[in-house]
Amino acid sequence: MAFENLSTRIQTALSGLRRKGKITQDDVNEATREIRLALLEADVNFKVVKDFVSAVKTRALGQEVMGSLTPGQQIIKIVDEELTKMMGETAVGLNKSPHIPTIIMMVGLQGTGKTTTAGKLANHLMKTEHARPLLIAADIYRPAAVDQLKVIGEQLSVPVYDEGTSATAETIVTNGLQVAEQNKNDYVIIDTAGRLEIDEQLMTELKNVKQIAHPDNILLVIDAMTGQVATQVAEGFDQSLDVTGVVLTKLDGDTRGGAALSIRAVTGKPIIFTGKGEKLTDLDNFYPDRMANRILGMGDMLSLIEKAQSDYDQEQAEKVAMKMRENTFDFNDFIDQMEQVEKMGPMDEIMKMIPGMANNPALANVSIGEKDIAHLKAIVYSMTPAEREDPDLLNPSRRRRIAAGSGRNVQEVNRMIKQFKQSKEMMQKMSKGNFGDMNQLMGG
Numbered sequence: 001m002a003f004e005n006l007s008t009r010i011q012t013a014l015s016g017l018r019r020k021g022k023i024t025q026d027d028v029n030e031a032t033r034e035i036r037l038a039l040l041e042a043d044v045n046f047k048v049v050k051d052f053v054s055a056v057k058t059r060a061l062g063q064e065v066m067g068s069l070t071p072g073q074q075i076i077k078i079v080d081e082e083l084t085k086m087m088g089e090t091a092v093g094l095n096k097s098p099h100i101p102t103i104i105m106m107v108g109l110q111g112t113g114k115t116t117t118a119g120k121l122a123n124h125l126m127k128t129e130h131a132r133p134l135l136i137a138a139d140i141y142r143p144a145a146v147d148q149l150k151v152i153g154e155q156l157s158v159p160v161y162d163e164g165t166s167a168t169a170e171t172i173v174t175n176g177l178q179v180a181e182q183n184k185n186d187y188v189i190i191d192t193a194g195r196l197e198i199d200e201q202l203m204t205e206l207k208n209v210k211q212i213a214h215p216d217n218i219l220l221v222i223d224a225m226t227g228q229v230a231t232q233v234a235e236g237f238d239q240s241l242d243v244t245g246v247v248l249t250k251l252d253g254d255t256r257g258g259a260a261l262s263i264r265a266v267t268g269k270p271i272i273f274t275g276k277g278e279k280l281t282d283l284d285n286f287y288p289d290r291m292a293n294r295i296l297g298m299g300d301m302l303s304l305i306e307k308a309q310s311d312y313d314q315e316q317a318e319k320v321a322m323k324m325r326e327n328t329f330d331f332n333d334f335i336d337q338m339e340q341v342e343k344m345g346p347m348d349e350i351m352k353m354i355p356g357m358a359n360n361p362a363l364a365n366v367s368i369g370e371k372d373i374a375h376l377k378a379i380v381y382s383m384t385p386a387e388r389e390d391p392d393l394l395n396p397s398r399r400r401r402i403a404a405g406s407g408r409n410v411q412e413v414n415r416m417i418k419q420f421k422q423s424k425e426m427m428q429k430m431s432k433g434n435f436g437d438m439n440q441l442m443g444g
């Protein structure tokens, strides 16, 4: 995952300060020097690093720290605030047109993820606003792009307007907008052509499309893996087109994260979304404060809660809440829950969003993989319906039968039943508003 290295290094630099009762100028110098190196190595723009370090230093040596009872904590707070500021302070959303449709034009170099992101965006708008978007396929130079967008459209049941690759982008966009008007689509998302690098011809075409479509949003798609070059590309596109925001893709890759940290400061344009996978659901709103918290290992509870809300079946959640209140949560529900959790993504990624967990050494070896979940399911499926509803029936002989039926050993069956009982107990407490155990779990 992006930022891993940067995150570890900054946290190491700060860990020495955390518990100190008194902090000297040397301590501050040393910590900021380490942070400076970590940022440069993560490919953050040189000038951005310089401004950041100077801001942190000035504040760290000022009254708010030196006069404080917990100077180490204060410095961490300052680093957190300055990192947040570097990425834009507050979250920025899409511009909305006062009348339909709101028009979004995707631009960017080839291979950055424009076409995929156009699809992700359509999906996001449908999910969050029950929108009825129309996609326009105006990337006529990469023949596969039109087909790719059509496939995405089919997957999402979103209409795609295309004229193959023989018409000009300008014609396709003009006609596509008319179709959107007839069909009263509330959003139009235009996929445009990219090149391997910025050139005159591409910019002229994009400027023409801009003039025809009057987009409310021009989203520049940037591949986070490209490092330093990303900011130059962003400046190039911005000068010609005056982009309104950035989508940073491929944050799931092994990127050093510099682009995410520099784009806002260098171009003044906000990152609006991030992409972190190839699936059409892998798009997130960008929150500078949450990203800063994550880099500093302070977890990302809000994103986790949001993720749970969007991936979680609401009806199912209400059913479980009721079962917990009535204390009738059984193995059938347990399996349903497992399936919900599976949908949220890899467990270790989810755990990292919990404060205190990101750097928890205990987590280093934890992996709850698909295989483990499959084993748990096999055990539950070997129970009779009566046993699933009433775990108290599970005496030793029944446990042996279940072990044989599921191909797991008895110890594993015992462990799973014990875990089930423990989680049931914990959920009971939580549903009564008692978070004591939970806090303990998070190192609070």
Ligand code: GDP
Binding pocket: 108, 109, 110, 111, 112, 113, 114, 115, 116, 117, 145, 148, 194, 249, 250, 251, 252, 253, 274, 275, 276, 277, 278, 282
């Ligand atoms: P375009 O040329 O800009 O339209 O780029 P595409 O949408 O065709 O994307 C290029 C490749 O990047 C495809 O293989 C996508 O699946 C992949 N891709 C796009 N966004 C992401 C992302 O956020 N994470 C990862 N891992 N891959 C992505």
